[in-house]
Amino acid sequence: MKAFLTKREERKEKKKQKLLALAKMVQLNDSDRRETAINQLAAQTGEIVSPNDDDGFVKVTHKKKPKSIKPAVTVPEPLTATEDGPQTKRAKLAKTESIDESNSDTATDSTTEEHQRLKLQLTEEQYKDLRRQLRQRRRELENVPMLRLREFGQRASIDMPQEQRxxxxxxxxxxLLxxxxxxxxxxxxPDRWCFLEKPLRLSHSVVLILEGLSLYHYLSxxxxxxxxxxxxxxxxxxxxPPLKEGSIIEEMAQVPLTNVQAHKLIEEHGSLESAVEMIKDPTLLVKAIFPVIEDGTPAETQKNTLPTGEKFPRTKLLLSALQMVDEGYPMPLRGELSERFxxxxxxxxxxxPVTDQxxxxxVDCEMxxxxxxxxxLTRISIVNxxxxxxxxxxxMPTNKIVDYLTPYSGITPDIMNAVTKNIKDVQNEVRELLPPDAILVGQSLxxxxxxxxxxxxxxxxxxxxxxxxxxxxxxxxxxxLAMTFLKEAIQENLxxxxxxxxxxxxxxxxxxxxxxxxxxGDEILTQKKRIHDIMRLAGGDSIKNNLLAHASKRDKKTAIITKGSLHQQMKDIIVKAEEHTISDTLKSVSLFELDTNKRAINKAREIALEHSLTITNLRLCIEDFRPDNTDKTVTKLDKWIDKLWQTVAHNGMFLVLMGGxxxxxxxxxxxxxxxxxxAAAAEMAATTPINF
Structure with missing residues (x-):
């Protein structure tokens, strides 16, 4: 029995030593990462960053030199005995950690010798404390919000060559918001283009819109x-969207939905997803890409009655610019798409402009x-x-046909013998035929x-x-689809x-x-409608929190700050939001219409920490970017962005939109x-593997 206890104690001692070796390596790696993060932070802010030994968080000074950072994992004092360099330490610790946990006497002897040389000893209390610290470190890593670009996001980077962007x-x-x-x-x-990890760990979000500052102005x-x-x-x-519509701020303002708003929208539209899409104009960005000529009629007066028998606007079925790009529709965009099309x-x-009328x-084509x-293209049909x-x-195709694909196209060599019309002729005839607000309908158009x-x-x-x-x-x-909803059999011709x-x-x-x-005809929306009806009939109230995850914070506050007055449509959105605020005293949306850009920035800095989302809309004019004014304008904008960044809290997301x-x-x-x-070191530790 005594021998068993000795072996047990021996294995426990080895476990302690391996845990200590792991802690030492984590400490050394964190030290390097933390130093890199501090240097980057100092480069960004121009300030010297030093540790606060009381709580482990950094504080900023202006003249003092940076001190060593308090490690995330604290190794007991008797354990830091060697004066070798970091690489030598890592090698020795790796050697210690790699020792087999078997009962081999040789391994035990070498382990003991190495531990004695490094003076690595742990008491039972130190062992428990070390385990606690490592668990705490893992929790800290799990609580760091991060943004990673996916393929579509990487393709949009302005660091990419223009022809590939x-x-x-x-x-x-x-x-994303x-x-x-x-x-x-x-x-x-935002999974189409990025992955936002730990979104609820974000302290708040601050958005700065610079209307009038385009990609051209920025790159220049x-x-x-x-x-x-x-x-x-x-x-x-x-x-x-086009600058004249002022729709950037309107689009952004429709992001935050309170629980009560969401519940009402679900009642009306069957699901929150469809409700969000229904309150947006799908052609908003299409107008910025295609040559759409506005007639000067205010948007609210363009709305007309629906055609007889229709229950909702046909414009709500139009694909958005984002959907068109995702589905491979030809679009007049720059970069890779301009080459493709x-x-x-x-x-x-x-x-x-497209309307409900x-x-x-x-449209359908055969190829x-x-x-x-x-x-x-070998055949085209259009019906009204x-x-x-x-x-x-x-x-007649431009190039020689090698496969007529007859089972699908219905085209044969005999049919094509007398054809002389080419694709240019078709393009000219279609251009003459279609009105300027035509809506084209098709399957995978x-x-x-x-x-x-x-x-x-x-x-x-x-x-x-x-x-x-x-x-x-x-x-x-x-x-x-034709058989299911129209009871018509199509595509049966051999x-x-x-x-x-x-x-x-x-x-x-x-x-x-x-x-x-x-x-x-949409099973996704139908299923969500069924689920909602069941929960509503059951008297359940959890539908609100299940969809919006506001169980603890209920309604999140939003601030909208702008230079000048907002459009009436934007004000209507805010009024509707206020009608559904749960609290009688707390405003869910605060609006500040100020007379200068500078005052708007100062107001944003003043109230940003009080709101979950702060949207500040600045308006720049053509005169701001004339040759004699450009340097002054850019310097001023750069200063404002930096000041607003200093206001953003830790784990806060800062988003600047230059455009319009x-x-x-x-x-x-x-x-x-x-x-x-x-946090920066923790993020680097989460994305950089530690080698043992």
């Missing part, structure tokens, strides 16, 4: 934004494979809302437009607004598909949906999460 959209930023405010329960996530004066460049590592190209033409030179046209290795065929023609080599701003895709699988990315075939038949089916499906409601210039629709999105040296 694909911008993100304002909707992407909105989804939704995730920051609500966390995992957010109905809109990038070196002059000295402090700004030190703050931000994430710098992305972004497409923003080189040679494509617009369906009109200029477009009119804009006419819809069903054959050519010698260049891809499919080219009266289900009349208004355009139908065969097209991106393939048809690519075959036509044409770009169009207003499209409804039946593969996206109908869904039978309950999975958004898994699309249902047109043949199945000689191939009929493009007139397919275009009619797509148009009929959309009209059927408009007659029945937004959830019709009438000369350039592209802007810059800069994003940073503020961390002290301890």
């Amino acid at each position: 694909i911008p993100i959209f304002l909707t992407d930023i909105q989804h 939704m995730k920051a405010l609500i966390g995992k329960k957010s109905p809109c996530t 004066n990038e070196s002059k934004f000295e402090q700004t460049n030190k703050i931000f590592q994430t710098r992305l190209e972004i497409v923003l 080189k040679g494509y033409v617009f369906t009109k030179d200029n477009y009119a 804009s006419p819809m046209f069903g 054959c494979k050519t010698i260049v290795g891809h499919n080219e 809302e009266k289900f009349e065929t208004i355009y139908e023609t065969l097209v 991106n393939f048809d437009l690519n075959a036509m080599q044409m770009m169009h701003p207003y499209v409804i895709d039946t593969s996206m607004c109908f869904n039978l699988t309950g999975i958004r990315r898994r699309k249902t075939k047109l043949q199945t 000689d191939g598909h009929d493009s007139v038949e397919d275009s009619l089916a797509s148009l009929k499906l959309v009209k059927k949906k408009l007659e029945n409601g937004l959830e019709y 210039s009438s000369e350039c629709p592209s802007g810059v999105a800069k994003i940073a999460i503020k961390k002290n040296a301890i």
Whole structure:
């Protein structure tokens, strides 16, 4: 029995020594990381960072030299005995840690000798304390919010060559803010372009909008934004709405939804996701990309009655610019997409704003494979809302056909023998045929437009607004949709598909949906509606917190600060928000309309810490960027950004949107999460593996 206790004590002693070796290596690695983080922080702020020995957090001084940082894991004093360099220490500790836990006498002897040389000894109390510290360190690492770019985000970086860059959209930023405010329960996530870890650990979010400062202005004066460049590592190209609409602030203001607002929207629209989409204009960014000519009529007066029999606006089925890019629709954007769609033409030179009365046209194309290795247009059909065929023609591809794809296209060599019309002829005829506010309808219409080599701003895709699988990315075939909802059998001809038949089916499906409601034909929205109805009938109130994750903080406060007056539409949004505030005394949205940009910045610095989300909208004019004013303007903006950054609390997210210039629709999105040296070291430790 005594021998067993000896072996047990021996194994426990080895475990202590291995734990101590791990702690020593963690300490050495953290020391290096912390030193790097402090140097980076000092470079960003121009201040000297030193440790606060009372609580382990850093404090900022201005003239003193930095001292050594208190380690995240404290090794007991008797254990720090060697004066070798860091690399030698790591080697020795690695050797100690790698000792086998077997009962080998040789291993025991070498372990004992090494421990004695390094004077590594732990009492039982020190052993327990060390375990506690390591557990605490792991918890700290788990509580650090981080932002990591995914492939789409990396492609948007302004560090990428222009010809390879694909911008993100304002909707992407909105989804990021939704995730920051609500966390995992957010109905809109930024997963398309980034991954936000530990969103609920963010202390608050501060957004600064610089209307009038475009991507061109920034890149032309990038070196002059000295402090700004030190703050931000994430710098992305972004497409923003036209400046004249002032819709940047309006779009951002629709992000924070209180619990009561969300509950009401769910009642009206079946799900929060559909509600968020319903209150947005899907063409907002499309207007910044395509040549849409406004007629000067205020947006509120453009709204008209719905066509007879339709239950909701057809414009709500239009794809947004973000959806069009994701689905591969041809878009007149710069960078990689401009090369991909080189040679494509617009369906009109200029477009009119789309309305609830804009006419819809069903479109379908058939293609054959050519010698260049891809499919080219061989037939196109267009039908109107009266289900009349208004355009139908065969097209001779530019390149030689090598596969007619007859089972799908219905095209044969005999059919193509007498065809002389080419794709340029088709493009000219389509441009003459379509009105400037036409809405094109089709199943996976991106393939048809690519075959036509044409770009169009207003499209409804039946593969996206109908869904039978309950999975958004898994699309249902047109043949199945037609049988399910129209009770019509299509694509049964053994000689191939009929493009007139397919275009009619797509148009009929959309009209059927408009007659029945937004959830019709969409299993995802239908399921959410069912769940909500069940919970509502059961008298449950948890639906609010389940969707918005506001169990502890209920309604989050938002501040909107702007130079000048907001549009009436924006004020209406705020009024509606206030109508549903739970507290009678606490305002959910605070609005400050100030007369100068400087006063707006000062107000933001004053109240940012009191709100979960602070949006500050500054307005710059053309005169600010004239040659004799540019340096002064840039210096002033750089100073304001730096001051606002100093106001942001630790773990706060700071987002600067530069854009809205009438000369350039592209802007810059800069994003940073503020961390002290301890948090920065923790983040580096989480992303950098420790080798034992």
